[in-house]
Amino acid sequence: MRLSDLLGQEVVTEGGEHLGRVRDVRLVQDGPLLGTWGAAFRVDALIVGRGAVLARLGLTRDTPSEPDLLQRPFGPFRRRRPVPVPWDRVVEVGDVIRVTDDPTRRSPGG
């Protein structure tokens, strides 16, 4: 699998809800050891939502180093915050990425 197989893909829950597209992929460095580098970067979560272009430019990053003055002019675009979807919710990566329903939200049935 390549990173480009994930980026830009539509994310749909098993319940049929469209969550948006994969904007970026969050990695955590706690995977197996690789060569002289050390621990591998493991896929932790898909960052799903709109505003991929602005994120790409670095305007809607959620890091402490986010350019502060840029937040204001682009504030209106930030309202739809991207949501991380943890990798353990991913069921299948194909034409779309199927994920389980959000366990933190009450499902309609129960």
Add this chain to the structure above:
Amino acid sequence: MAGRMLLAGFALLDRQIVDRDGRMAGKVDDLELAEPDGGGAPYVTGLVSGRGALARRIGGRLGRAAAWLSARLEASGEQPGPIPFGVVRELGNHIEITLTREDLDSFELERRLRDGVVAKIPGARHAPE
């Protein structure tokens, strides 16, 4: 262990790769991911650098044309393999690796142009004085 956290598309993709001697060795055009045998989340095993990978990301008619052209330019007809992540030395605003660019598959076209054309022009061997 809680490791370093970063965004793949933002912090790795499209960054400059710099080799052991400080020479530029391509861009990170894609990342190779592997799924562990016992299941679980995939992890990054390599940096993919080369025209084929880039063409795939550009997509559309232009991407297909570029992919076709790049396959023809490859002497072996094969796409360059990924650079194993184990040779990465440092991640910053560029990515340093412990190999030289001559070790990489993606260097092939540069090598052919160098040996076939550029090195034959007088004065090619020394930096300008």
Add this chain to the structure above:
Amino acid sequence: MKKLSGIALGILTAMGGFVDIGDIVANAETGARFRLSLAWAVVLGVGGIVVYAEMAGRVAAISHRPVFDLVRERLGARMGLANLFASFFITLLTLIAEVAGIALALELVTDVSYLLWLPLTALLVWLVIWRMRFEAMERLFGLMGLVLIAIAVGVWRLDPDWGNLLGSATRPLVPAGEGHPTYLYYAVALFGAAMTPYEVFFFSSGGVEERWTRRDLAISRANVFVGFPLGGLLSLALMASTAIVFAPRGIQVSHLSQAALPTALALGKVGLALVIVGFFAATFGAALETALSAGYTVSQYFGWQWGKLVAPRDASRFHLLVLGSIAASVLVGLTAVDPIKVTEYSIVLSAAALPLTYFPILVVANDRDYMGDAVNSKLGNVFAFGYLVLIVVASLAALPLMIATRAGA
């Protein structure tokens, strides 16, 4: 002299933006047609290029990343490629015009057709890039171009009615007989010429070629704050010289030799000689700037080794690109296309593509991951955002104005 050569990069870069072949003729033409009523567009452009080149130089000094690296990183593979197509095309158009421009300057001196000079000038441009050290190159051509100060001396010697002349600059009015769209078209063209993207490609790559580090921030700033205003001053002097000599007589300017005439009138043979040497140096410098930028943009997009710091054989694709671009410029030039028309089109096209280059610079100059504490100041951002708005307006207006006015006809 030592101080002056430290800012040769800024001076050479500014020559390419303000007094290259297209600008020489465009400035002379606007002076004759509009007197100084379009001077504000040049002044505005100087401000814009100063603000953005300062950021690009600072990013290059601190992170060692030139502008097209940032374009690829922040716009991604697809949008970055779109910008690469646009920027490379514009740069190549300008190179075609500059190579022909050097030949035109030689034609003025020798009376031998510029078409015969073309292959020789192209060979010279290539040899300088192939074998001359970056610093030697920028000093030779940047400082030689400074003789264009003769134009400013000429303006002073012509002893114009200063009140009248400055009045036309401070109260910008569309002169009788000229339409508003035409006036605006020239305003966008002058602004676009001042901010042509190859200036920041060349300036930031040059900073990396000179191995700038955090300690060289002051040098980078000196380059920006002296080089570009100086370029702007030369272009205004040229405009003033034709405003004084041609405008009252209703003479239109369309040829390089006419741009040299006012200085020849004021300073005699010496003035003429200085101006022609200056035209030669400035167009030669602009040819070096655009030929190198053609190689810089493509190499930096794909991540290939680029630059003059390494032996040519170690940057093969970069040098082949530069060589190919120069060869293409000779071939196109030999078809006897009007080099001045070519730059006019390329300037307007580049105005349309400006935001794609300047926006990534602004974003990265604000990014602490790259810049540490050297990010933009609040005041700097106020200027940068203001200019970004202007750049977007100019880019949207450029093509419609060109079509509406049939390129300022």
